[in-house]
Amino acid sequence: MHQQACGTRTSTSEASIDAESRPRPILAFLLDLGAIASFAVAMLALIAMVNPAFADLPTSVPSAERQFELTRFVRQECGFCHGLRLTGGLGSPLTAQALAGKPPEALEATILYGRTGTAMPGWAPHLSEADAAWIVAMLLKGFPE
Numbered sequence: 001m002h003q004q005a006c007g008t009r010t011s012t013s014e015a016s017i018d019a020e021s022r023p024r025p026i027l028a029f030l031l032d033l034g035a036i037a038s039f040a041v042a043m044l045a046l047i048a049m050v051n052p053a054f055a056d057l058p059t060s061v062p063s064a065e066r067q068f069e070l071t072r073f074v075r076q077e078c079g080f081c082h083g084l085r086l087t088g089g090l091g092s093p094l095t096a097q098a099l100a101g102k103p104p105e106a107l108e109a110t111i112l113y114g115r116t117g118t119a120m121p122g123w124a125p126h127l128s129e130a131d132a133a134w135i136v137a138m139l140l141k142g143f144p145e
């Protein structure tokens, strides 16, 4: 039925078909592109929601696993100088009270790049900016055990 309708049109006039049918593939192509693009965006959004590694990118919060690693890392490596309870030793105390009011960005920079002229080394080889930001946020709240 459908084919017959097409067939009759083809036989009527070649010129009118050219004018009518040429823009159609382009339109169909553009519609397809739009559909593919929105599908891709939807898939990326879905991946970002489902995959914690992707979800971390915009929010910059280390994964739960990484947070666990960081907690042990701070207790061991930083505790070496700042005291096992982070109440101070060779390094200054890192308790919430001691750090209260200090700008988080400055503390993050100290952790990542150290403090020249002091024993505080830079930890950028081991910690990302997100890691340092998380550590500072936790220190300011009172570091977890």
Ligand code: HEC
Residues within 6 Å of the ligand: 074, 077, 078, 079, 080, 081, 082, 090, 091, 092, 094, 098, 099, 102, 107, 108, 110, 111, 115, 118, 119, 120, 121, 123, 135
């Ligand atoms: C080798 C010893 C040493 C180690 C290890 C160390 N620190 Fe320090 N840190 C210091 C010293 C000393 C200071 C004080 C610098 C000063 O006098 O300004 C300091 C200062 C800091 C400060 C600034 C505190 C303030 O009141 O401004 C932060 C934050 C800090 N350390 C975090 C860390 C973290 C987090 C780690 C582990 C990733 C770490 N430190 C490991 C020696 C150390």
